[in-house]
Amino acid sequence: MTTQRKAPDAARRNEAARRSILTAALDLAGEVGYARLSIEAIAARAGAGKQTIYRWWPSKGAVLFDALLMLAEGPTDEPADLPDTGDLEADLKTVLRATVAELNEPRYSEPMRALAIEILLDPALAADFAERLDEPMREIKRRRLRKAQRAGQIGPGVDLDVAVDLLWGPLKNRWLHREGPLTAEYADAVVETALDGLRPAAE
Amino acid sequence: MTTQRKAPDAARRNEAARRSILTAALDLAGEVGYARLSIEAIAARAGAGKQTIYRWWPSKGAVLFDALLMLAEGPTDEPADLPDTGDLEADLKTVLRATVAELNEPRYSEPMRALAIEILLDPALAADFAERLDEPMREIKRRRLRKAQRAGQIGPGVDLDVAVDLLWGPLKNRWLHREGPLTAEYADAVVETALDGLRPAAE
DNA sequence: ACTGTAATACGAGACGGTCCGTCTCGTCTA
DNA sequence: TAGACGAGACGGACCGTCTCGTATTACAGT
Known part of the structure; x- marks a missing residue:
């Protein structure tokens, strides 16, 4: 059987x-x-x-998933690693600005939104997506932040998963829930606020 | 006509x-x-x-919305304001821990998730929800943060909308996308990290 | 290499099923 | 007596499965 x-x-x-x-x-x-x-x-x-x-x-949802993978397989494949110029703030702004641009591109954004919704409805698809795309992407982000942490640009006690959530989560929310315009300025503000924190700078 | x-x-x-x-x-x-x-x-x-x-x-979606409003109309009505003991960090932890507890309660959580999904599919419902619940809630959060900012507990240059996104966004994401367990510890970590920022404390 | 044959993916669409949103009914209540 | 009510019939959209006849492919045996 x-x-x-x-x-x-x-x-x-x-x-x-x-x-x-x-x-x-x-x-x-x-x-x-x-x-x-x-x-x-x-x-x-x-x-x-x-x-x-x-x-x-x-x-x-699986069709949409494959369709987006096909769309992503452009000229060059494999995003590999996030940029590392040594300037964490500049690198994060570069990455988040690129994400903003991508999410403002209807050709990517609309099918992606459809997939995101389908994922909420279909646990099997959610697991597949998490394994094949979401978790690898998160690991890439975590890796860049880990390097920054080793270089002393991020506090030693910071949980890098929480850091990823703080940096990328707000963008994802604004996009998915259409809560407000998704601009490069917003991306910059998120990076600056997440890095510096809400508290005033210590003297 | x-x-x-x-x-x-x-x-x-x-x-x-x-x-x-x-x-x-x-x-x-x-x-x-x-x-x-x-x-x-x-x-x-x-x-x-x-x-x-x-x-x-x-x-x-409108039925679900009303159903949840009915459920929320418990003994006392009107959440009014967020607590203000003068200790911003403690107050935020209190509030986010309460949110975590609520989102872990299936009686609230499952219908709420259904409503959240419906909102993604229905722009008219999204507008209604934003006007009647989401924006008022955001204003309450903003108000508490504004008081903290005036008291010097939040930097003067911080955009309070970004601050709200940083504090409540990660929780919302974890919950809606089932990305990980929603615990009081996670809520605390988000508050601490958002307040202090990712950078190491300045000497 | 050539060709015949069996296997199977293909386009098309019929099928029963669920749910949609609209529409009648006859009943009951204010 | 007007209008909300429970009940459910109705046509329509999609669902996921199925069965056609056709076209393409893999694998013989010469």
Whole structure:
């Protein structure tokens, strides 16, 4: 008794169909938003049968996930490491400003928002996303902060996970909940306030 | 030509039906989660007709919103102001620990999560929520921080909106995205780190 | 290398199911 | 007597599964 009902043959997979499905998912997510995004519409737009989608992806969210991975695989791959010029504040501003720019780009932002919402609804997708993208990204951030901590630019008692939450969390919130405009100035203010703290500078 | 098709007569409203619908919504949200929460199920559970729901609420999210307001209207009403003992750090820890406790209470947390998700999908509900709950709450937080700033416990150059984001944002993120356990210790660490900043204490 | 055959992914869409939001009913109440 | 109420029928949108006939692929055996 196998748990798998069917194991589709990856060697026979139609690459053109895969690409047109992912592209259709991205386009539709950008055009109609998450609430009106349906697998039927994706299949119709892609000129694909619904079964082709269900054969290769377990859920709508998984399609979106792969679609965004395809979009991210641009010219160069692997973000590897965060910049380290020795100036922590400048480096963080560079990174967060880049994030702001990306989140203001509808081509990325709308499908990403759709994925974020789907993740809230689907624990299996959440686990997959956390393992394949979120946790690796967090480790990259943690690594940059750890170097800064060793260099004495971050206090020795600071929990680096809390530090990551403080730096990237506010941006994520503003973006997902559309709480306010996402600007480079806001990113800078977050970095400065997180680094210096709320208390006035000690004399 | 009126925009309103019908204006139901509030004076004739059945209070028992209203309460049983809101209670059913809360119970179902807690039992099956947002993904499986349907208006049909709420009506069935409440022993109400679907039309009764559609007559008084514009959307599923609006029902949840009212249900949570009903739940919050406990013994005493009006949270009014955040505590001010003069010790900003202690006061913030008190408040955030209370928030943590509330968010760990399934009776509040599950319907709240359902509402949070619905808000992401429904701009009209988002606007309503922001106006009636989120912005007033933010103003209360801002007011407490402003007092601290005047008392010299927060730097004069600090943007209080950014400060609110730094203090409450990480908690909200952990809760909504289930990124990690929501503990009093985490709340304390956020307060300490946000107040002191990431940089080592100046000598 | 060439070609025949079996396997299987593919596009298309039918199917029963759930839930949507609207619409009648007949009843009950203010 | 007007209007809210419980109940549920209705058409429509998608869901996820299934069954077609077609097209493509892997793997023979010569």
